[in-house]
Amino acid sequence: MELSGQTVKVNKPRPVNLDLQTIRFPLTAIASILHRVSGVITFVSVAILLWLLGLSLSSPEGFASAANIVDSFFVKFVLWGVLTALFYHIVLGVRHLLMDMGYFEEMDTGIASTKVSFAIVAVLAIFAGGLVW
Numbered sequence: 001m002e003l004s005g006q007t008v009k010v011n012k013p014r015p016v017n018l019d020l021q022t023i024r025f026p027l028t029a030i031a032s033i034l035h036r037v038s039g040v041i042t043f044v045s046v047a048i049l050l051w052l053l054g055l056s057l058s059s060p061e062g063f064a065s066a067a068n069i070v071d072s073f074f075v076k077f078v079l080w081g082v083l084t085a086l087f088y089h090i091v092l093g094v095r096h097l098l099m100d101m102g103y104f105e106e107m108d109t110g111i112a113s114t115k116v117s118f119a120i121v122a123v124l125a126i127f128a129g130g131l132v133w
């Protein structure tokens with residue numbers, strides 16, 4: 001095998017698949033990655049939401065400023081995303097804790113519990129939309 005000018009000896013030629021279009025993550029892996037992403041989103045947003053709460057409780061003017069900030073479509077959309085990420089983190093977190101107790105460890109039950117969790121999060125995302133708008 002030629003590697004930047006050097007010849008490297010390999011015992012067996014190994015199969016190489018670097019065609020990313022043919023590599024598919026299992027549903028459970030996607031759920032796990034999204035759980036980490038939703039945890040980071042929740043972590044960052046807690047600081048912003050606490051600042052907003054502090055502002056709204058500071059004075060009547062502060063409350064008016066906070067209400068004014070939240071009054072735009074963009075901020076409402078971000079708030080909806082944050083709430084959905086939090087719901088995702090909680091629902092998939094509970095699934096994770098159940099797996100720690102020995103449930104849904106097989107591939108078929110793991111995929112089934114992921115699908116059920118996604119469905120619950122979808123319902124909660126609609127609920128979050130109702131809360132925000």
Ligand code: HEM
Pocket residue numbers: 035036038039040042043044046089090091092093094096097
């Ligand atoms: C302010 C609230 C929360 C924040 C900021 C937060 C953030 C995080 C972060 C950053 C991780 C690490 C993810 C990783 O490295 O893969 C994590 C893991 C985890 N969180 Fe949360 N979390 C919160 C609330 C919750 C709640 C309410 C639950 C309830 C079920 C939960 C369940 C879990 C579990 C089970 C893990 C471990 C996942 C693993 O081992 O892969 N979290 N959380």
